[in-house]
Amino acid sequence: MSTSTTPAAGRTAAPGPAIRLEGLTKTFAEADGPVLADVDLAVEPGQFVALLGASGCGKSTLLNIVAGLEEPTDGTLTVPDEGAALMFQDAALFPWLTARRNVELALELRGVPRAERAGRARELLELVRLPHAEHKRPHELSGGMRQRVALARALAQEREVLLMDEPFSALDAITRDLLHEELLRIWRATGRTIVFITHNVGEAVRLGERVLLMSSRPGRIVEEWDTRPWKDPDAYGFEGNAQSLDETLGELTRTITGRLREEISRHAA
Numbered sequence: 001m002s003t004s005t006t007p008a009a010g011r012t013a014a015p016g017p018a019i020r021l022e023g024l025t026k027t028f029a030e031a032d033g034p035v036l037a038d039v040d041l042a043v044e045p046g047q048f049v050a051l052l053g054a055s056g057c058g059k060s061t062l063l064n065i066v067a068g069l070e071e072p073t074d075g076t077l078t079v080p081d082e083g084a085a086l087m088f089q090d091a092a093l094f095p096w097l098t099a100r101r102n103v104e105l106a107l108e109l110r111g112v113p114r115a116e117r118a119g120r121a122r123e124l125l126e127l128v129r130l131p132h133a134e135h136k137r138p139h140e141l142s143g144g145m146r147q148r149v150a151l152a153r154a155l156a157q158e159r160e161v162l163l164m165d166e167p168f169s170a171l172d173a174i175t176r177d178l179l180h181e182e183l184l185r186i187w188r189a190t191g192r193t194i195v196f197i198t199h200n201v202g203e204a205v206r207l208g209e210r211v212l213l214m215s216s217r218p219g220r221i222v223e224e225w226d227t228r229p230w231k232d233p234d235a236y237g238f239e240g241n242a243q244s245l246d247e248t249l250g251e252l253t254r255t256i257t258g259r260l261r262e263e264i265s266r267h268a269a
């Protein structure tokens with residue numbers, strides 16, 4: 001696991017969870033009070049965690065700290081030594097490179113020998129179901145296809161942890177729905193640990209095994225729901241039929257939506 005900086009605002013080595021935050025606080029120099037205060041969170045290897053919260057509550061700040069792009073003001077952060085792969089709302093591909101070259105670049109940065117790069121990039125484009133687009137440049141691809149390339153590029157980094165900051169929020173509903181399926185398939189196939197930020201409760205419930213709600217200013221994790229009983233009802237001894245399963249899932253979604261609304265109105269008040 002990871003390197004250490006200062007004891008108070010540090011990155012420390014420890015076995016166990018893939019990500020562990022303890023008493024994490026972040027205050028920006030020019031900000032009015034802390035954006036994050038005393039955030040505690042442990043994410044086990046291979047878990048899929050969805051993080052919900054009002055706009056501006058600090059979700060991206062939290063992800064940026066886990067990614068090492070921001071330093072915490074206080075608290076302890078444990079992440080894998082290798083760091084994490086990141087994916088954003090904007091695919092941020094190099095426009096002059098083909099889809100395959102965009103993926104190859106990530107392989108090159110990881111030190112994969114030149115002779116292996118093209119084959120590995122093709123495999124990754126197949127994994128995201130985009131093999132036919134390997135020679136296309138980003139402007140020739142749809143928004144959904146660009147996000148698939150961005151996902152292949154993030155996977156090319158071979159990091160255990162994948163951090164996703166609203167990666168599908170700019171896509172239309174049908175494309176998003178398809179990408180949800182693809183992401184779940186890829187998560188099961190690769191065993192990555194995923195932290196996925198969204199404003200969308202349906203998306204959070206569909207994707208996350210754990211759905212976390214962040215409070216607004218200061219941001220901390222105030223509630224958590226376990227969706228696994230709905231995803232694997234037999235393993236969790238759910239005795240109802242498909243309809244009652246849907247109904248209880250609907251109830252869960254309404255409960256989470258209600259709590260998110262409370263947080264949004266508290267922030268707006």
Ligand SMILES: Nc1ncnc2c1ncn2[C@@H]1O[C@H](COP(=O)(O)OP(=O)(O)OP(=O)(O)O)[C@@H](O)[C@H]1O
Binds near residue numbers: 029057059
């Ligand atoms: N570098 C920075 N300097 C000062 N303030 C910042 C900085 N980055 C973020 N903030 C502030 O921290 C707060 C949280 O921002 P952040 O982007 O983490 O929220 P968020 O929950 O991801 O929002 P959204 O859902 O709208 O993307 C905001 O008030 C923002 O203005």
